Amino acid sequence: MFAVAIDGPAGAGKSSVAKAAAQELGFVYVDTGAIYRTIALYVLRQGVDPHQASAVEALLPQVQVSLEYTQQGQKMLLNGEDVTALIRTPEVSMATSACSAIPAVRAYLLQLQRDLAAENNVLMDGRDIGTVVLPHAQLKVFLTASPEERARRRVAQLEKAGQQADYASILRDIQQRDYQDSHRETAPLRPAEDAVLLDNSSYTFEESVRRLVALVRERL
Ligand code: DC
Numbered sequence: 373m374f375a376v377a378i379d380g381p382a383g384a385g386k387s388s389v390a391k392a393a394a395q396e397l398g399f400v401y402v403d404t405g406a407i408y409r410t411i412a413l414y415v416l417r418q419g420v421d422p423h424q425a426s427a428v429e430a431l432l433p434q435v436q437v438s439l440e441y442t443q444q445g446q447k448m449l450l451n452g453e454d455v456t457a458l459i460r461t462p463e464v465s466m467a468t469s470a471c472s473a474i475p476a477v478r479a480y481l482l483q484l485q486r487d488l489a490a491e492n493n494v495l496m497d498g499r500d501i502g503t504v505v506l507p508h509a510q511l512k513v514f515l516t517a518s519p520e521e522r523a524r525r526r527v528a529q530l531e532k533a534g535q536q537a538d539y540a541s542i543l544r545d546i547q548q549r550d551y552q553d554s555h556r557e558t559a560p561l562r563p564a565e566d567a568v569l570l571d572n573s574s575y576t577f578e579e580s581v582r583r584l585v586a587l588v589r590e591r592l
Contacts, residue, residue: 373489373490373491373492373493373494374399374493374494374510374588374591374592375489375493375494375496375506375508375509375510375511376390376399376494376495376496376509376510376511376512376513376588377496377498377501377502377505377506377509377511377512377513377564377567378390378495378496378497378498378501378502378512378513378515378584379497379498379499379500379501379502379503379512379513379514379515379561379563379564379567380497380499380513380514380515380516380561381516381519381522381546381549381550381553381554381561382465382522382546382549382550382553383517383522383523383525383526383546384515384516384517384522384572385515385517385525385572385577385580386497386515387401387403387405387497388577389515389572389577389580389581389584390403390495390497390515390584391403391445392577392581393495393581393584393585393588394494394495396581396585397493397495397585397588397589398493399492399493399494399495399588400441400488400492400493400494400495401445401446401494401495401496401497402439402446402485402488402489402494402495402496402497403446403497404481404485404496404497404498404499404501404505405468405497405498405499406446406448406456406459407437407439407448407481407484407485408468408471408472408477408481409448409459409460409464409465409468410435410437410448410449410450410455410459411432411435411437411468411471411477411480411481412459412464412467412468412470412471412472413450413455413458413459413464413467414431414434414435414450414451415428415431415467415471416463416464416467418431422466422467422468422470422471423470425474425475425476428471428474428476428477429474429476429477432476432477432480434451435450435451436449436450436451436452437449437450437481437484438452439488462545465545465549466545466549469549469552469553470552472499472553472556473552473556473557473558474558475557475558478500478504478558478559482504482505485498485501485505485506486505486506489505489506489509495588496509499553499559499560499561500559500560500561502514502563502564502566502567503559503562503564504559507564510591511568511587511588511591512563512564512566512567512568513567513568513570513584513587514563514564514567514568514569514570515570515572515580515584516569516570516571516572517571517572517573518571518573519543519546519547519550520543521573522546523539523542523543523546524539526542526546527539527542530542568587570583570584570587
């Protein structure tokens with residue numbers, strides 16, 4: 373199997389770039405953020421504070437997370453319920469950042485992620501894929517863009533969807549999540565030593581995809 377680990381901060385376009393590259397390469401695209409989001413949704417539904425590590429840990433035996441791959445892409449199932457459309461709210465994003473800092477949550481999800489890579493050629497995106505989940509991935513990419521550029525893209529995305537967007541608060545959210553994700557004790561966001569750094573601040577989407585596909589093809 374061939375594994376590509378793609379890590380980087382929120383909003384750098386990892387998922388859309390990795391998804392398009394996976395399609396071009398015939399690989400399975402695995403969005404690990406969605407897996408963490410599914411756990412966070414369950415925690416919120418149970419009325420548990422996502423910062424309370426022991427309370428969150430106590431819920432884990434009740435949660436069954438599974439993935440399904442369809443024409444529309446990766447679907448997330450929470451105890452059999454399709455929650456794909458419910459895990460993208462700002463509330464779930466913040467709760468996920470807190471839940472994903474809990475070592476027991478990360479340990480709980482480690483094998484699931486490794487199993488996916490053992491069964492398929494994958495482009496797996498997350499925060500610790502190259503450093504922890506798939507340390508032997510044939511290619512590791514740290515895909516990033518400046519916080520300001522990520523905020524601008526998010527504003528454009530929301531406006532396109534007809535939603536209100538406030539640049540300042542979006543930038544603040546991005547900076548807060550970057551800080552939380554890179555300063556936590558367990559599996560903080562950082563490039564693996566052997567990762568290729570891809571800063572796409574000045575690239576178009578197509579250019580980012582082209583560069584990622586080229587990096588994979590060089591190693592196939
Ligand atoms: O990529 P995303 O925005 O869907 O990720 C949501 C949160 O989950 C983010 O705060 C970081 C965390 N996460 C993580 O800790 N490890 C991963 N492999 C993927 C996501």
